[in-house]
Every structure is written in structure tokens, then in C-alpha cells.
Amino acid sequence: MKHLTLKAALTCSTLVFASISSAATLTLNLENIQVNNGEIRIAVFNSAQTFTKKASHVMGVASLKESVSVTFDNIPVGEYAVMLFQDANGNEDLDTNLLGIPNEPWGASLNGTRVFGAPKWADVMFEVPEDGTQITVSMN
Amino acid sequence: MNRRQLLKSLGLLGLNAGIASNTAAFASELVKLSKTNAPLSPELAFSSSFLSIPESYEPTRVKFDRALPSDLRGTLFRNGPAKMQRGDTQYHHWFDGDGMVHSFDLHGSELVHRAKMVQTTKLIEEKSAGRFLRDGFGTHLSDALPVLKPDDLNVANISVLPLGEEVLALWEAGSAWRLDAKTLDTLGRKVFSPETDGVSFSAHPRMDPDGHLWNFGYLSGAGKLVIYDMSATGELNRTQVIDATHTNMVHDFAVTERFIVFVLMPITFEGRHDVSFADMLGWDEDGSVEILLVDKATLNVQHRFELPPFFAFHFGNAWEDGKQLRIEVATSEPWKEFNTSVKNAVAGKLPTRAEIESRDLAKAQEIILDLDTKTARSETLPFSRAEFPSFDPRFAGYRTQSLSMLTRTQDLPDAVFGFNQISRFDRKQDSVANWTYGNNFIAEEHVFVPKTGAKEGSGWLVGTAFDWENSKTTLSVFNAEAVQDGPISTCNLPYHLPLGFHGKFVKAA
Numbered sequence: 015m016k017h018l019t020l021k022a023a024l025t026c027s028t029l030v031f032a033s034i035s036s037a038a039t040l041t042l043n044l045e046n047i048q049v050n051n052g053e054i055r056i057a058v059f060n061s062a063q064t065f066t067k068k069a070s071h072v073m074g075v076a077s078l079k080e081s082v083s084v085t086f087d088n089i090p091v092g093e094y095a096v097m098l099f100q101d102a103n104g105n106e107d108l109d110t111n112l113l114g115i116p117n118e119p120w121g122a123s124l125n126g127t128r129v130f131g132a133p134k135w136a137d138v139m140f141e142v143p144e145d146g147t148q149i150t151v152s153m154n
Numbered sequence: 155m156n157r158r159q160l161l162k163s164l165g166l167l168g169l170n171a172g173i174a175s176n177t178a179a180f181a182s183e184l185v186k187l188s189k190t191n192a193p194l195s196p197e198l199a200f201s202s203s204f205l206s207i208p209e210s211y212e213p214t215r216v217k218f219d220r221a222l223p224s225d226l227r228g229t230l231f232r233n234g235p236a237k238m239q240r241g242d243t244q245y246h247h248w249f250d251g252d253g254m255v256h257s258f259d260l261h262g263s264e265l266v267h268r269a270k271m272v273q274t275t276k277l278i279e280e281k282s283a284g285r286f287l288r289d290g291f292g293t294h295l296s297d298a299l300p301v302l303k304p305d306d307l308n309v310a311n312i313s314v315l316p317l318g319e320e321v322l323a324l325w326e327a328g329s330a331w332r333l334d335a336k337t338l339d340t341l342g343r344k345v346f347s348p349e350t351d352g353v354s355f356s357a358h359p360r361m362d363p364d365g366h367l368w369n370f371g372y373l374s375g376a377g378k379l380v381i382y383d384m385s386a387t388g389e390l391n392r393t394q395v396i397d398a399t400h401t402n403m404v405h406d407f408a409v410t411e412r413f414i415v416f417v418l419m420p421i422t423f424e425g426r427h428d429v430s431f432a433d434m435l436g437w438d439e440d441g442s443v444e445i446l447l448v449d450k451a452t453l454n455v456q457h458r459f460e461l462p463p464f465f466a467f468h469f470g471n472a473w474e475d476g477k478q479l480r481i482e483v484a485t486s487e488p489w490k491e492f493n494t495s496v497k498n499a500v501a502g503k504l505p506t507r508a509e510i511e512s513r514d515l516a517k518a519q520e521i522i523l524d525l526d527t528k529t530a531r532s533e534t535l536p537f538s539r540a541e542f543p544s545f546d547p548r549f550a551g552y553r554t555q556s557l558s559m560l561t562r563t564q565d566l567p568d569a570v571f572g573f574n575q576i577s578r579f580d581r582k583q584d585s586v587a588n589w590t591y592g593n594n595f596i597a598e599e600h601v602f603v604p605k606t607g608a609k610e611g612s613g614w615l616v617g618t619a620f621d622w623e624n625s626k627t628t629l630s631v632f633n634a635e636a637v638q639d640g641p642i643s644t645c646n647l648p649y650h651l652p653l654g655f656h657g658k659f660v661k662a663a
């Protein structure tokens with residue numbers, strides 16, 4: 015799986031609102047942000063099957079500081095993965111070169127990485143328990 | 155302490171030994187020792203070239219023993235790994251070291267040599283940290299930062315591409331770095347266009363006689379090649395992505411009148427964070443060599459051929475001959491054996507019997523493709539233990555009569571890694587002319603410099619050689635048509651240089 019797939023994942027615009035009111039809170043602490051260099055676009059995936067194809071939650075956040083925290087409320091308990099990128103040129107797309115290598119900052123839950131390729135579900139999957147969770151993602 | 159002990163203390167013998175960072179102190183110690191001690195053991199010859207290398211060589215004017223031909227005025231640019239250790243971290247493979255670019259300005263009866271490290275992102279970060287933070291090509295550091303993209307490993311240490319007032323420092327798998335051609339100061343990473351930003355610009359661009367500059371890039375594991383079609387001054391005309399198997403490590407290519415020629419070897423790739431990049435690459439014993447001919451006009455693959463597997467880094471010239479197409483190949487020892495040999499040479503270890511025997515597999519061959527019958531075959535060229543092919547660049551893509559290579563003589567002690575002889579094959583005469591440096595020399599690439607207005611093959615071979623017994627580097631000029639007569643002019647530098655890779659000569663206007 016190459017970065018082309020990562021691009022598909024990070025630019026996924028499908029938004030599925032969580033409807034389970036008793037669910038938990040997911041807090042993302044984002045670090046190593048390039049300040050004032052475009053919106054950070056976040057995609058949350060809730061299964062291996064939909065990973066990089068269809069996000070369960072998406073959010074955009076401004077790059078005002080090197081670190082920022084965002085929360086997703088009403089997240090059903092389960093397995094998740096987060097992929098995000100910083101849209102430096104505001105074209106709502108993760109810019110890549112001809113070989114699919116990102117030319118804008120990106121990150122993934124667990125700071126999961128592959129050599130020369132996009133992370134796979136196993137590299138980035140984490141659990142959201144009933145009392146919620148916090149994860150930290152450092153932008154690459 | 156003798157030099158062997160010094161090398162040992164530097165960690166070149168014991169891989170885990172700590173490295174003192176005060177290289178200046180070691181430099182003076184080495185100079186002292188070199189005057190008083192017995193000759194260096196031959197297995198340390200190669201690795202000793204990386205000792206006492208300064209951050210830069212300030213401009214140094216040195217006389218040749220005989221005046222240079224009046225037409226031979228210009229600059230030889232060379233690149234190679236120079237920084238093999240930083241703080242308590244050390245690289246173990248020749249390909250790992252941070253690149254240093256040299257210029258040798260030749261005029262009259264003297265040259266001016268200077269050199270600077272290429273200030274890559276990696277080098278600047280590591281200079282500030284006081285240690286290597288990134289893996290080398292063939293070295294895995296247990297606490298290295300993760301490798302996410304090829305430029306994370308980019309040491310810009312393989313070759314150069316002079317482009318007017320700039321010279322690009324080239325690596326194989328990452329971006330080129332721009333240097334000022336006069337001062338060798340680093341100007342920044344080269345970006346040809348947004349879509350090629352971060353695509354590798356490999357180390358052996360080829361220039362057509364009509365002034366077209368060609369190159370390629372790739373990403374291990376991606377199964378693609380990116381072709382660059384450029385003007386002679388480096389402006390990007392077109393790019394094309396083609397699908398291809400065996401694009402996990404591609405070092406060189408060739409051009410003919412109508413085609414771009416890729417000879418792709420069955421190297422496998424498995425991305426891992428726990429081994430060096432070299433160890434992510436393997437060899438598919440059941441695979442074959444795939445040859446692609448890409449039409450220069452359309453940039454699409456027009457012909458495909460297969461051959462039984464062999465490994466090679468470099469190609470000489472290639473040309474079309476009626477319905478045939480010929481490719482000169484510097485066949486290497488097998489990939490795995492090569493890597494083992496290089497690591498042993500860097501570590502100052504004696505080569506094993508298997509390594510020594512595998513050197514005989516490094517020869518040269520000519521691949522002959524029949525475009526009508528779609529068949530490929532190969533014939534042996536009369537070189538053995540050979541590498542670093544060089545030919546008259548004015549005829550790139552068109553038939554050339556002569557091919558020069560570095561070779562090693564049978565009497566060069568097996569413990570020495572490298573080459574000690576210049577060999578030139580003349581197709582018309584069907585003979586090879588040789589000239590041998592002494593056994594205390596390791597020769598580096600000798601580039602062909604054409605004589606203005608003269609016929610193909612008429613010119614000079616210009617190259618450096620490392621005298622490891624005396625820790626000095628020499629630059630020699632040969633009449634390419636009379637290599638056997640020895641250098642027509644020689645310049646002994648007052649110091650030695652780290653053994654490097656490739657260069658290009660730019661004649662003065």
C-alpha cells in the first residue's frame with residue numbers, strides 16, 4: 015500500500031455522525047504542527063474494512079500553535095484509527111509527488127509508519143473504551 | 155600505537171568500538187605514525203582513506219609534473235562518501251557516508267583543488283546533534299529516526315551534474331542538491347517541478363549528442379519509474395511515470411538514438427524499521443533481468459526483453475545497430491557478496507575466500523537485443539575484475555569503438571578492496587590496453603574528456619588514485635589512445651581524499 019492510498023484516506027470527505035448518545039470521548043493531542051501553515055484535516059476510521067476508504071468522523075482544525083487538542087464526543091466503544099494531514103496550500107487535498115510521497119505534513123494514530131508507504135490498520139489501530147481515551151499524534 | 159591500533163581505536167576494526175570525535179587530534183597522530191611505522195596492512199587500505207577527513211578542503215594549488223595539453227582546461231567535479239563517523243555513531247557501509255563534492259580546476263601546469271560537504275537536511279540536523287540520527291544505506295542504528303521517505307536517508311554522495319553556474323550533488327534514491335559550482339557552497343534541495351518534488355533524481359543522467367538530458371527516479375516497492383526529459387541546461391520538458399517490475403533498486407540506465415534503456419534486476423524489497431535499507435533489499439534467485447526500451451518520442455515502453463539474472467550497477471554506452479541494440483554492461487559480483495565485501499572493506503577485515511572468488515564475476519558484457527525476433531543474448535567483453543565504465547560522452551547513444559574501465563591485476567593483494575589498473579578496450583583492434591598503478595594504489599573512476607574536434611575516442615582519461623601506503627591522493631591524466639604509456643601528467647596532492655564514486659569534467663569555455 016503506497017501513499018496514494020494514504021491520500022485517499024486523508025482526503026476522504028464522507029461524514030458519518032455518531033448516533034449513540036452513551037458513547038465515549040476521543041481526545042487527540044496533535045504535536046509538531048507547522049504554525050499558520052494551513053488547516054489540519056483529520057479523518058477517524060472505525061474498522062479495518064473502512065480504513066482509508068470511508069471515515070466515521072472528520073474534523074478540520076486551524077494550525078495556530080505547535081500543539082493542539084481536539085475532541086470527538088459520542089464515539090461508540092470500539093477500534094479506531096486516525097489519519098490526518100496539514101493542508102498547507104488550502105487545496106483540500108494531500109499533495110503528493112508522482113510516486114505518491116506526501117509533500118505536506120501528515121500523521122497517524124500511534125505515530126504508525128511504514129518505510130516508503132502509508133501505514134496499515136495494524137500500525138495505527140487503538141481502542142476507545144467506555145471512559146474514553148487520549149492519543150497523541152506527531153506530524154511527520 | 156601503530157596505525158592498525160589507531161584504526162581499531164577508531165572503530166574501523168571493532169564495529170562497536172566508540173569513536174572519538176576529535177578528528178584533528180587523530181589526523182596529527184596519523185601523520186606522525188605514517189612517518190614512523192611499518193606499512194599499513196593491505197586490508198586497512200580502503201578504510202584508511204576515510205580517516206582524518208576535514209569538513210572542507212580549502213582551495214589548494216598544486217603543480218603537475220608536466221604541463222597539461224592546451225585543450226585540457228576545465229574542472230573535474232567528483233562526489234563521494236566522506237563522513238563515516240559522527241560522535242559515538244558510525245556507518246559500516248561505503249554507500250552510507252555523507253557526501254563531499256570536490257572540484258579540481260585544471261589549467262596550464264597546475265590544478266586548484268577544493269571540497270565541501272553537501273549540507274543536506276540530514277547533515278545539518280546531525281551536525282547539531284553531534285551524532286548520526288538517521289540510518290545509512292547499509293547501517294541500521296538502533297535508535298535511528300524512522301525512515302518514511304527516501305530523502306530521510308539522502309546523503310547526496312554518488313555523483314554530480316554540472317549545470318552552468320551550479321553543480322548538482324546526486325544521490326540515487328532522493329532529491330538532487332544544488333551547489334555553487336565555484337565555491338561548492340550548498341544552495342538548497344533541487345525541485346524541478348511540484349509533481350517531482352521529492353521524487354528521486356538518480357545519479358547517472360545521460361546527455362544526448364543533440365543536447366537532451368535524460369534521467370529517471372524510482373521508489374523502492376512502488377513498481378514505477380519516473381522519466382525526466384530535460385534540456386541541456388536542466389529545464390524540465392516532460393515527465394512520465396511507467397509501470398515496471400524490479401524497480402526496488404535501479405542505479406543506472408542508458409540511452410540510444412530512439413530509446414531510453416532500462417536493465418532491471420530482480421532485487422526484492424521489504425520495508426522494515428528494524429534493519430538497514432540494504433538489508434530490506436534481497437535477490438530473487440528465480441527472477442530474471444527485465445530490459446525495457448522506452449520510446450523517447452512517446453515515453454512509452456515499446457519493447458520488453460528478458461535475460462537470466464545478473465547484477466550490475468553501471469552501463470557503458472548503448473546504441474542501435476540496424477535491427478539490433480547493444481548495451482555495454484559492467485557486470486558486478488552478485489548483490490549479496492558485493493555488500494558483504496564492502497562492509498568488510500570498511501571494517502578493515504580480511505575478505506573471505508568466497509568474496510575473493512566472487513570478484514572474478516565482476517567483468518563486462520555486451521547485451522545484444524534483436525528488435526525483430528524479440529530475443530536477447532549477451533557476449534563477454536574482454537575485461538575481468540572491472541568496474542567504473544567510461545566512454546566518449548559526445549557519442550552517447552551512438553556506436554563507440556572504445557570503452558575504458560578500472561580493473562584489478564592478479565598480483566594486487568587480495569586483502570585490498572578496489573582497483574589498481576586502467577584498461578581500455580578498442581573494438582577496431584579487438585585489444586585491451588592496460589596501465590597499472592602500483593599495488594599501493596586504489597584507483598578511482600577515470601572520466602573521459604574528449605579532445606575538441608577530434609574523432610571518437612580521442613581525448614584524455616582523468617582520474618584520481620589513493621596511495622594508501624603514503625596516505626596521499628594523486629590526479630593523473632592519460633592520453634586515452636595510449637593508456638599503456640602511463641600518465642602524460644600527474645599531480646600529487648599534499649593530502650589524501652576519501653575514496654569516492656563518480657565525477658564529471660566540464661571543459662573551460
